[in-house]
Amino acid sequence: MENKFDRGSALSIFGSDRKEDFMALVFALVIAFAVYFAY
Amino acid sequence: MVYTKKSPALFIIGIVMLAIWYGAGNGMLDGYMEHLAAGKKYKYGAELISIPLYFGILSVVIGAWQWFGSHTEGAWDYYSSTIAGGMFILLIAMLVRWFVAPEVAVVSMSFGKVGDTGKYIHKLLGLNYVVMGIVAGIIIVNVFRVPEWAKNGVRLSRLGLKTGVILLGTLYSAAELKNLGGLSIIMIGFFVLGSVGLVLWMGSRRGIPNSMGGVLSAGMGVCGVSATVASAPVVQAKSVEIAYTIGTILLWGVGCMFLFPIIGNLLDMSYVQFGAWAGTGILNSAQVAGAALAYQPDGIETLKVAEIFNITRVLVLPIIVLWLAVWYVKREENVTETVNVGRVIFEKFPVFVLGFILLFALSTTGMFAPANHYKGKYFDNSNVKASKMMTDEQIAVLTANSDKVVRAERKAALARLIAERKIASIEDDATIRGLANSKVMGKDSGKILKKAHKAVRHTAKKIKAFRKWITWLFAFGLVGLGMQITLSSMKQAGGQPAVIGGVVGLTKAVLSLVVVLLIVSETI
Numbered sequence: 001m002e003n004k005f006d007r008g009s010a011l012s013i014f015g016s017d018r019k020e021d022f023m024a025l026v027f028a029l030v031i032a033f034a035v036y037f038a039y
Numbered sequence: 040m041v042y043t044k045k046s047p048a049l050f051i052i053g054i055v056m057l058a059i060w061y062g063a064g065n066g067m068l069d070g071y072m073e074h075l076a077a078g079k080k081y082k083y084g085a086e087l088i089s090i091p092l093y094f095g096i097l098s099v100v101i102g103a104w105q106w107f108g109s110h111t112e113g114a115w116d117y118y119s120s121t122i123a124g125g126m127f128i129l130l131i132a133m134l135v136r137w138f139v140a141p142e143v144a145v146v147s148m149s150f151g152k153v154g155d156t157g158k159y160i161h162k163l164l165g166l167n168y169v170v171m172g173i174v175a176g177i178i179i180v181n182v183f184r185v186p187e188w189a190k191n192g193v194r195l196s197r198l199g200l201k202t203g204v205i206l207l208g209t210l211y212s213a214a215e216l217k218n219l220g221g222l223s224i225i226m227i228g229f230f231v232l233g234s235v236g237l238v239l240w241m242g243s244r245r246g247i248p249n250s251m252g253g254v255l256s257a258g259m260g261v262c263g264v265s266a267t268v269a270s271a272p273v274v275q276a277k278s279v280e281i282a283y284t285i286g287t288i289l290l291w292g293v294g295c296m297f298l299f300p301i302i303g304n305l306l307d308m309s310y311v312q313f314g315a316w317a318g319t320g321i322l323n324s325a326q327v328a329g330a331a332l333a334y335q336p337d338g339i340e341t342l343k344v345a346e347i348f349n350i351t352r353v354l355v356l357p358i359i360v361l362w363l364a365v366w367y368v369k370r371e372e373n374v375t376e377t378v379n380v381g382r383v384i385f386e387k388f389p390v391f392v393l394g395f396i397l398l399f400a401l402s403t404t405g406m407f408a409p410a411n412h413y414k415g416k417y418f419d420n421s422n423v424k425a426s427k428m429m430t431d432e433q434i435a436v437l438t439a440n441s442d443k444v445v446r447a448e449r450k451a452a453l454a455r456l457i458a459e460r461k462i463a464s465i466e467d468d469a470t471i472r473g474l475a476n477s478k479v480m481g482k483d484s485g486k487i488l489k490k491a492h493k494a495v496r497h498t499a500k501k502i503k504a505f506r507k508w509i510t511w512l513f514a515f516g517l518v519g520l521g522m523q524i525t526l527s528s529m530k531q532a533g534g535q536p537a538v539i540g541g542v543v544g545l546t547k548a549v550l551s552l553v554v555v556l557l558i559v560s561e562t563i
Binding site: 011012014017018021022023024025027028029035036038039 | 117121194198206209390394398406501504508
């Protein structure tokens, strides 16, 4: 499965878990701020 | 390598989404929605006329470009190629949430409620859109296979789950702990940590992978789906391990839910004893409520105690997530020298767990809802609207039926309610709920009491919005996760998780029963 993607892995589009974690953190904080100011 | 496939798939997905939006907005789906609502108001009407529109337009525009445009190798090609698969998962999640899960509920409700549990089969079996989303994914990958154009996007599911887990932190508040009794904190602390430790120990003895042991320990120790999903990325659990854990928890819970009331009756347990036992020994929230109501169908005292224990258990989740994060890093990295521990943990510790803890801390400060909220719900009788205060007619109905109330604390709470025209305190709120549930005052009074309860119970708008986001992110993540579960991977995982889950569940149920019988003497 690995060779199918020259970046990331079979489970993630990101090169490392830490990169995926940071992206998730960024998305979550963006949503949190949007909710905080919208409601 | 060029990842974007010149396929009409994303364009067609967009058209299907827009068709759903158009059909819902123009009344073409009204008849079907009425059928799915089963006599109530269809819950997802607002979602149907907004979400498919936004994502439909996005899919049609990008889909047309993917279909007719020319694509060259590069970062843009790589990341944009995931959109087709992402939208494919989202469309499945939409269909499951809006149509399949409500249809299953309609069929389940046609069979009526199960015994004294007061709940329908689908509730007791935990057959919600989350479980059905995983099943839909498993069916797609094993029966139809994931199409080539969607494969890159399926790898977005873990990102969706991690984002959802971080936001999950907003639903809990450490301030709620002070409302819980000391006994529940001690008992739950002991049994949650004990169960997690036992699963991890048994897992290593029986040679199951660390990831399987980790995710199963959180599931068996804390509770159902949220704990499993929250801990899965921490221990890098495989899709099949997550599905196994959820299956084990739900099946174990179903068995307990029917057995616990029988044993409780055989041992003649008090309401408090049974509530404490059910809240400790049963894993899934709906199943805890089902067992408590089965034990005491005409009151709410058992349910109240069981809920307190259940809430305490869920609030331990952040501690368990942290524990597993450290445990997993140490096990996987084979850290033997203490000097290495700090460095390895710093390098390998999952950053999204810190995000979860950060939002949990912010939620505890009262930033999103009053600090003592639990999942966004809180008691507040200071701002009851004039329209929600009890009317003269309602007071007259309650006064006329007040003689039927026998128990002193219920009489007192009712007297205060009549005098103040609203529920006087959080303790009275629980008592009035119990009175309404007992039906001793008749149907009309019961309705009035439930209205009075609703008037002082509030849901924070921000938390409601967070719940929606979490719901969609989990639905998205779990459908994608199901698409990674092949039959061969299920065979590979074998039956070990079910064996370990059964042994640990049984140990916890028996030990907590002994502890409850020895320690809890309070009776109602």
